[in-house]
Amino acid sequence: MSSRRTTTIAGSLVAASFSTVMILSFTASADDQGPGSGKGGKAVDEAPAGVKLTTTLPSKISVDNGSQKTAITAAVKNEGTKDSGKIQLLVVGFDGLTVKNVQGCSQIDTANLPEGSNSGFACPIDNLAAGKSKSYAVDATYDLSKTGKICLPVQTGDGKKTYWQQGPVPFGTTNPSPNAPATPLLLGTDNKPVAPGGDELPKTGPDSDVLPLGAAGATLLAAGAAGLWWSTRRPSKQRA
Numbered sequence: 616m617s618s619r620r621t622t623t624i625a626g627s628l629v630a631a632s633f634s635t636v637m638i639l640s641f642t643a644s645a646d647d648q649g650p651g652s653g654k655g656g657k658a659v660d661e662a663p664a665g666v667k668l669t670t671t672l673p674s675k676i677s678v679d680n681g682s683q684k685t686a687i688t689a690a691v692k693n694e695g696t697k698d699s700g701k702i703q704l705l706v707v708g709f710d711g712l713t714v715k716n717v718q719g720c721s722q723i724d725t726a727n728l729p730e731g732s733n734s735g736f737a738c739p740i741d742n743l744a745a746g747k748s749k750s751y752a753v754d755a756t757y758d759l760s761k762t763g764k765i766c767l768p769v770q771t772g773d774g775k776k777t778y779w780q781q782g783p784v785p786f787g788t789t790n791p792s793p794n795a796p797a798t799p800l801l802l803g804t805d806n807k808p809v810a811p812g813g814d815e816l817p818k819t820g821p822d823s824d825v826l827p828l829g830a831a832g833a834t835l836l837a838a839g840a841a842g843l844w845w846s847t848r849r850p851s852k853q854r855a
Contacts, residue, residue, distance in 0.1 A: 648673030648674070648675060648676055648687070648688060650673075650674055651671030651672065651673065651674070651688075651690055652671055652672060652673070652674045652802050652803075653669050653670065653671050653781060654672075654674075654781075654784060654802055654803045655781050655782045655783075655784030655802075655803060656669060656670060656767075656779060656780065656781035656782075656784075657779070657780060657781075658778065658779055659768075659776075659777040659778060659779065659780050660776040660777055660778055661778075662695070662699075662778040662779075663697070663699075663700070664697070665695045665696045665697030665745070666693060666695040666697055666698075666699050666700075666745075666778075667693065667694040667695035668691065668692070668693055668694075668695075668699060668702065668743070668769045668778045668779045669691070669692050669694055669769075669779055669781075670689065670690060670691050670692070670704070670767040670769060670779060670781045671689075671690045671692070671781075672687065672688075672689060672765065672767065672781065672784070672786075672802055673687060673688060673802065674801065674802050675799060675800065675801050675802065676786055676799070676800050676802075677797040677798060677799040677800060678757045678759060678797060678798050678800065679796065679797050680759065680792070680793065680795060680796060680797055680798055681796070682756075683756045683757055683758060683759070684754070684755075684756055685712075685754070685755045685756060685757050686752065686753065686754055686755070687752075687753045687755065687765075688750050688751070688752060688753070689704070689706055689717070689750070689751045689753050689767055690748050690749065690750040690751070691704045691740070691743065691748065691749055691767070691769055692743075692747070692748035692749075693743040693744065693745055693746065693747055693748070694746070695745055696745050697745055698742050698743065698744050698745060699740070699742060699743040699744075700742055700772075701739070701740070701741055701742065701771070701772030702739075702740050702743060702769060702770065702771060702772055702778070703737050703738060703739045703740060703769075703770050703771075703772055703774065704720075704737075704738040704740065704749075704751070704767060704768075704769055705723070705735060705736070705737050705738070705766070705767065705768045705769075705770065706720070706735060706736045706738065706751065706753055706765070706766075706767060707723075707728070707729065707732045707734070707735035707736075707765065707766045707767075707768075707783075708732060708733055708734040708735065708755060708763070708764070708765055709731060709732050709733060709763060709764035709765070709766070709783055710733070710761050710762050710763040710764060711757050711758040711759070711760070711761030711762055711763030711806070712733075712755055712756075712757050712763030712764060712765055712786075713733050713734045713755055713756050713757070713758075714734040714735060714736060714753060714754075714755045714765075715734070715754045715755055715756060716736070716753070716754040717736035717738060717751050717752070717753050717754075718751055718752040718753075719738065719751065720736040720737060720738035720739075720751065721736060721737050721738075721739075722734075722735070722736055723735040723736060723737055729766075732766075738751055739772065759791065759793075759798060759806070759808055760808050761806070761808070762785065762787065762805060762806045763785070763786070763787075763806065764782060764783035764784065764785055765782055765783065765784060765785075765786070766780065766781065766782035766783045766784070767780070767781040767782060768780040768781075784802065784803060785802070785803060785804060785805055785806065786800040786801065786802055786804065786806070787800055787801065787804040787805045787806030787807065788800050788801065788804060788806060788807065789804065789805075789807050791807065791808055
């Protein structure tokens with residue numbers, strides 16, 4: 616039997632999370648997404664001396680109201696003074712947001728996804744030099760009748776430590792546009808779908824605005840007092 620690997624994502628960050636709706640119209644370019652933002656991010660395990668890893672997501676994106684297709688740029692950066700060594704970036708979707716593909720990355724098997732998530736990809740990085748960054752094109756779908764979240768953990772290559780975790784953090788809108796070609800969404804904003812009726816987008820699931828901050832991610836807590844977001848398990852082989 617092969618060795619077991621412990622992969623953890625800090626549940627304490629869930630307590631500071633929002634619901635996420637990450638979306639970009641299918642034809643949108645990186646320029647449409649606004650500046651990158653580390654909102655919802657926090658250092659977790661201590662990184663090696665001189666290494667400072669962070670991630671960014673677009674400050675704004677949009678979803679095609681017809682196809683529900685989205686695109687987004689996820690980036691990881693080493694803001695330190697020394698090289699990172701082997702690390703991996705994970706891109707994980709929740710609720711209405713489903714990650715369909717991340718360019719150059721491997722899909723995480725369903726059995727190894729964190730509790731509450733619906734999709735995820737792992738992006739191995741042999742080394743990220745000091746002051747350098749690496750960006751990934753993310754294809755996804757987003758059901759505007761729901762809220763949704765995204766999470767970007769940065770881990771050691773073996774997944775035993777999480778140096779940084781952005782999210783689960785929301786994209787969303789307080790002003791839905793069901794009759795427009797696309798709905799623009801902002802990072803850090805809870806999605807509030809319009810009420811059912813006519814050709815409007817129906818709202819399903821629990822009312823996010825009546826939940827306390829972070830309650831939407833409470834089911835992600837998988838390891839009791841340790842507050843670990845991703846439970847210890849034996850990961851199966853990832854699909855390319």
